[in-house]
Amino acid sequence: MGDLSTYEEALKAWKLAGFKDGMIFSWIISEHKDICLELLQLILPDLEIVDVKNIKKENTHKQNTVFHGARFDIYAADEHGRMYDIEMQVSDEHNLGKRISCYQSYLTQHALGAGQGYNDRVDTYVIFICDFDFFGAGLPVYTTEVCVKESDLILDT
Secondary structure, three states, rough: OOOOHHHHHHHHHHHHOOOOHHHHHHHHHHHHHHHHHHHHHHHHHHHHHOOOOEEEEEEEEEEOOOOOOEEEEEEEOOOOOOEEEEEEOOOOOOOOOHHHHHHHHHHHHHOOOOOEEEEHHOEEEEEEEOOOOOOOOOOOOOOOOOOHHHHHHHOOO
């Protein structure tokens, strides 16, 4: 039957695990479309998301052995094709800004299919649910938005 102490330790860890545990978070969100939809609606109410078409848990994206890849806890797409990466982060590794940048870059890279015009690119969102206050200002929610418009670009001729 195996090592009883290892089994007992695993059972104890399983009983203590909650929604913040990576495996449980991924399982609940990916297996229960209604919960994923409600979570996205709560976090992004202005988008008026009514359906989640695609949910994948622990979706790994690594194109080769040389470069660092991305492993999304949850990848989802809504009825408009908008792409979401939802991450659970329980420990502050002091690299959240850089991780967001890498994940956003990957989503943006895949938001435009071959032959599509740049204006057809779907919107992408990276969502980190943290067990700590990354910015230290005591707010329950932080939102950052980066949007570059042609009118904002300065061209030097």
